[in-house]
Amino acid sequence: MARTEAPKIVTARLGYDDSHTLERYLATGGYEGLHKALTMTPEAVAHEVDTASLLGRGGAGFPAGRKWALLGKKPVTYLTINGDESEPATFKDHLLIERDPHQIIEGVLISAYALQVTQAFIYLRGEFALGLERMQAALNEAYAHGAVGADIFGSGFSIDLVLHPGAGAYICGEETALLESLEGKRGFPRIKPPFFPASIGLYGQPTVVNNVETMANIPWIITNGGAAFAALGEGRSTGTRLFALAGHVQNPGVYELEMVKNTFRDLIYDPALGGGITGGNKLKAFIPGGVSAPWFGPDQVDLPLGQDEVGQAGSMLGSGSIVVMDSTTCVVRAAWRITKFFSRESCGQCTPCREGAGWLERILYRIENGAGREEDLDLLMDLCDNISPGVAWPPQQTTICVLGPSIPSSIASGIRMFRDEFLVHVKEGGCPFD
């Protein structure tokens, strides 16, 4: 087992029951990063984050510093934090929001200072009722503490931070859809180009959108230096990262691990981590980075948990959620449920996604329930090819956003890895696992 002694960067405080309060936050080094940042120039703060080469923790893995670098050329008006965590089986942001809201707020304030933004928004998923309460309470405390508002900590810098509740729509995790939603509209992703809201974002103004976990890393980076962060991990994947482990494992949960230094095997089997497969069953397949990612089989379990490493193997680390499926799992049912999710959550703007997801779901449903035909397998792949030509990874795109091209992942993985199991469903007229 290759677990390392890397420091806990974003989960250090979670051992305390009152980790969400200002009192505990201040007692454990809270807001020191912000104090330090305010003595530096905004450019120097941005430079530290760039040095850390912190990759965005939302799913796309775009370097946060590079996103900010656009500020050199074009000033940013708004900073918006994406806390709309909805990728199935991803529950890391949920943990940070409920258990350490001040850390996120401090990260936002430091980032706002670096970007010289005076208005920031934290968009939280509406279903996080407790998380919203905790975040608002923390924000109230931060205002009273002088960390946010006018002339913060007597620095002359003023910043207003607004907590905005979502109302239940997966697509609002897509940054342009999030901005539409924040403007009080349906969460329709915007047509690209422009590819980044840095050009035209909220209310048509240049906007930076960063993920909650990304923000939670910022205070540590400023306190300890970008170089210390970059020294952790390997290659492009620096620092530590939260991995949300779910499915058929003994100890599902969120684990903070140094990037690249650990493998999927460590995460799933280490007694201090996943603790192995439930019931001593065999590993059948696992999803390495949210349900948008193509699946891996047991032969890929020794891959390191790194962005490029997983990418080169034909999938993605995505949102950092790993779903373990053991030998009792029906892959047709799993693929059907994931496809049903995409069908429900398609915003409906683009035909391949809106219609395709529904068709795919109905075909998978009939296979699972005994009304499938052998030619359905080719039909599924043909439909997938219509949504994302070539059905390869990284996927080709026929739609405004990447929700569409994510639909084929589970279906193509299921058919390519377990074609026989699909055929058994057809031949036996039903699910062999029932």
Place this chain on the structure above:
Amino acid sequence: MSHLSADLLAQAKDVVALYPEPRSALIPLCHLAQQQDGWLRPEAMSEIAELVGVTAAEVRGTATFYDMLHIEPVGSYVVSVCTNIACLLGGALELLEHAESSLGVRAGGTTVDGVFTLEESECLADCDRTPCVQVNHRYVGGQTADTFDQLLADLRSGALAATVPSHGTLVRVRRSGGLAADKQAIVTERAAMAEAQAKRSAALAAAQAKAAKESAAEAEKVADPDVATVAGPSPSSKSVPAPEPPGKPSGGAA
């Protein structure tokens, strides 16, 4: 006559004032209306429309996009059972079937006494406790058939009133403190800051250019030790005016 209570109306106006453009308050205001009624009554949608400056049809058209906003009545308790992948692997379809028979309604339905609405939901981001259930969007932990029936009984008896409040979000915590956003002020302030930033960048570039010239000069005059001392091995530390932070440094660490 306002449909929202006086208190909620005052809260709604505060929320509108938070945003550079009033329409941004549309969804938060829908949550407020649901806090009062459980769902979005047509009167509430008209009032929200007036408060944020759009038509009632636009409020409805926006609300129908979002799973949490209801345009039809719901029960006092909305019970959401997640059946997405992690919960599916944890037996969520079986739990949902049990819930349907316990409550006597299909997913999407409301019990005749108006107490419960059952929903089959997408991932609720609590995947280490499966199958995941929320009541009025409060997590109640992973459920089995037995604990689920107990949960229903506790909800009926009011035993969970403290952990499961009414509909709406941010029911128990309100925003205090903060500045009201004025879009024009933000854009103006932003422009001023951009100007200051450009000045700092220009100063930095000029200083770097000067330093480069000096080090070139130093290379030429390498035979003269006095000049080398003046220029120093690290010209930036001496001859370059470090760009000033825009505000004065803070008083001290926490």
